[in-house]
Amino acid sequence: MITDAQGHALSGANHEALASYEQAVTAFQLYRGDPMASLAQAISGAPRFAMAHILQAHMLALATEPGCVAMAQDVMNGLRQMRLNERESSHAGVLERVLAGEWTEAALAMDRHHVQFPFDIVALQAGHLIDFYRANARNLRDRIARTLPQWSPEMPGYSIVLGMYAFGLEESGDYARAEAAGREALDLEPLDCWAHHAVAHVMEMQGRAQDGVGWMRTREPFWSGDDNFFKVHNAWHGALCHLDLGQTEEVLAIYDGVVRKTPSAVALDLVDASALLWRLHLSGIDVGERWVEVAHTWDSHADGQLYPFNDWHAVMAYLGAGRLADVQRLSQALRSADGTTEVSRWAGDTGADLVDGFLAHWRGEHDAAVQHLYRARHIANRFGGSHAQRDIIDWTLTESALRAGQRGLAEALAHERLALRPHSPVNRAFLQRARTAKPKAQVHLDRPTMVPAP
Numbered sequence: 344m345i346t347d348a349q350g351h352a353l354s355g356a357n358h359e360a361l362a363s364y365e366q367a368v369t370a371f372q373l374y375r376g377d378p379m380a381s382l383a384q385a386i387s388g389a390p391r392f393a394m395a396h397i398l399q400a401h402m403l404a405l406a407t408e409p410g411c412v413a414m415a416q417d418v419m420n421g422l423r424q425m426r427l428n429e430r431e432s433s434h435a436g437v438l439e440r441v442l443a444g445e446w447t448e449a450a451l452a453m454d455r456h457h458v459q460f461p462f463d464i465v466a467l468q469a470g471h472l473i474d475f476y477r478a479n480a481r482n483l484r485d486r487i488a489r490t491l492p493q494w495s496p497e498m499p500g501y502s503i504v505l506g507m508y509a510f511g512l513e514e515s516g517d518y519a520r521a522e523a524a525g526r527e528a529l530d531l532e533p534l535d536c537w538a539h540h541a542v543a544h545v546m547e548m549q550g551r552a553q554d555g556v557g558w559m560r561t562r563e564p565f566w567s568g569d570d571n572f573f574k575v576h577n578a579w580h581g582a583l584c585h586l587d588l589g590q591t592e593e594v595l596a597i598y599d600g601v602v603r604k605t606p607s608a609v610a611l612d613l614v615d616a617s618a619l620l621w622r623l624h625l626s627g628i629d630v631g632e633r634w635v636e637v638a639h640t641w642d643s644h645a646d647g648q649l650y651p652f653n654d655w656h657a658v659m660a661y662l663g664a665g666r667l668a669d670v671q672r673l674s675q676a677l678r679s680a681d682g683t684t685e686v687s688r689w690a691g692d693t694g695a696d697l698v699d700g701f702l703a704h705w706r707g708e709h710d711a712a713v714q715h716l717y718r719a720r721h722i723a724n725r726f727g728g729s730h731a732q733r734d735i736i737d738w739t740l741t742e743s744a745l746r747a748g749q750r751g752l753a754e755a756l757a758h759e760r761l762a763l764r765p766h767s768p769v770n771r772a773f774l775q776r777a778r779t780a781k782p783k784a785q786v787h788l789d790r791p792t793m794v795p796a797p
Contacts, residue, residue, distance in 0.1 A: 347394070348499040349462040354428050355391035363388065364395050368465060371402065372503045374536040374572040378402065393431045394465070396422050397438070401469045404441045407476065407650040408610050410643065416442060430460050437469070444649075444686035446477045446726075454486065461490040464500040471507045476650070478727050484511030502531035506538030513544045514730060521545050533565050536573035543580040547731045550764025555584035567601075572609075575602050579615040583622075583731065587767055591628050594619070598633070608640050610653050614728075617641075617656040618735055620663060621701075625742055626769075634663030645669070647676025650686065651694030652727030658698045662705045674698045689726040693719050697736065704739055709747035716740040741773050745780060753777040 345356045348365060356364065367381035379402065385395040396418055403415035419442065422435060433456045440449035453470035460466060467490065474482040487508040494501050509525035512518075522545045528538035539562055546555035559566075559581035566577045578601040585593040602616050616637045620630050638660040645657035654673050661669040677698060680690035700715030720736045727733075737756065744753040754777035760770040 349464055351430055351460065351463060352428055354393040354426060354431055355389055356385075356394070357389045357392075360385040360389035360392050360395065364392065364398070367395070367398060371398065372464070372468065372500065373532070373534050375534060375568070376570050391425050393422065393425050393427050394434075396425070397431060397434045398465055400438050401434075401465070404438055405469065405472050405476065406610060407653055408644050409646055409649050412442065412649060430456075430463065433460070434466065434469075437466075437473075441473065444684035446473060446685055447479075448685070449473055450477065450479065450482060454482075454489075457486065457490050461493045462498070464503065467504060467507065471511070474511075475729070476652075476727060478722060478725060478729075478733070480511070480514040480516075480730075482511075484508070484515045484517075487511050496531070502528045502535060502538075505531070506535045506541060509538055509541035510544065513541050513548065516548075518545045518549055529562075536566055536571060536577065539566055540573060540577055540580065543577065544729060544731055547580065547583055548763065550587070550767045550770075552584040552587040552767070556581065556588070559584070575607065575609075575612045575615055578602055579619060580731070582619055586622055586626065587769055589768055591623065591626060594623060595628070595630075598623075603633070603636065606636060606640060608643065610644050610650075613637060613641055613644065613660075614653065614656045614732070617659040618732065621659045621735060622738065624663065625738060630663070634660055638664035638666055638669075645673060647673045647690070648680075648686075650727070651677060651690045651697075654690075655694055655697045655701070658701055662702065670698065670702055674702065686726075693722050693725050697722075700743075701739065704743050707746070709743040710749075712743035713740060713747055713749060713752065716743065738769075745773070745776050748781060750777055750780045750782040753780065 345353050345358065345361055347353055353361065363381045363385035367378040367385065370376035370378035370381060379399065382395050382399045385392055400415045400418040400422065403411040403418065419438060427435060437449050437452045437456065440452060450470065450473045453466060453473060456463065456466050457470065467487065470486050471483060474486060487504060491504055491508055494504055505524055506528035509521050509528060512521035512524060522542055525538045525542040528535055543555060543558060546558060559577065567574055578597050582594045582597040585597070598619055602619060620633055620637065623630050641657035641660050645654050647654050654677065658670050658673055674695060677690040677695040680687035682688050682691060696715040696719035700712050700719060703709070703712035703715060716736055716739060720740060722733060737760065741753060741756040741760070744756060754774065757770060757774035757777050760767070761774060764770055
């Protein structure tokens, strides 16, 4: 019987294909190299190697890109013709739920999977990403906490599991333990981009911008290679630290020299590009024609159906590029979502308010922006991203409150931000502006407003 590194039986495998499969698993764990090429090689040598197809489907389904999801569906169609063992059938059931837009059902099915297969590291990583994409901080932590005590440092993949735990701890606000776990994981495996990124998140959340700059620079050889899938995202974290320090020239240098040096069409990279340009815009920096390239690249992904978090980031680029018709297209698609799947409920419950709130802010209709963004800001356990990524909502909301003359709300939001990051120059500036702003009559936050079509 052929097994993986953790001892699980592998249907349809042979020894030659196993080597390629394990190479793909390692690349997936470290976000380095080309796991899809290794899986293609494994499948070529063993066409009915079930876990090779399953890992391929996980990576495609979790890309949150329409083209990749269509490819994942094709992989699943082939998988249905194969004989699967119990563990592999469980994986297939999770994938079916993700592809149907039912992310929480998929996460719950994966929870049950881990009870029976606690050492299934592919399932742990896929489940961790499912929790990330639905913004469930508790399960990012507890999915790993439920299984980690059964692992030992001698087991293959232990450091990877520890790195995932570090990120779950960070998203749950347990910053000291998160940093300790992340650093321990990196001591065991210095190339673990996810663990490095978990520590970067800790520094971002604690407002340790100078520490963050140093962390990115000293570890740059480990995360900056051209074969590193997380190269752009880690560079984005460094840029956030520079931005908090008011070093906008460094931010633009990172944007031009790393984030969009090679214009990537990967959705994760586009999210980072849009979010960084929007933050620069909020900081009063003219980013010129950079919006146009990012907006054009979003066209193949922003369909208003698959993943609203991406659509919202596409809207930032469309606004910057002056493509208001595309903004309206996405706004209408999100507002008309039928609510029959979890993803469509994300679209109508939160995505639409985010899009309309950012549109209102861009137009200078700041009272309307406040209405939309205040409703949409509490999106944890709904959809998408990390606390660091979602901070752009509160940043834009606070800026709109200031520009709308809603002094009381702006000051309250500034205090809220300073409670988490008391040394942040951005947050201190918010409070100073709020205290010196000319007051205006308060607007009721629960009174709905609509943004007129462009």
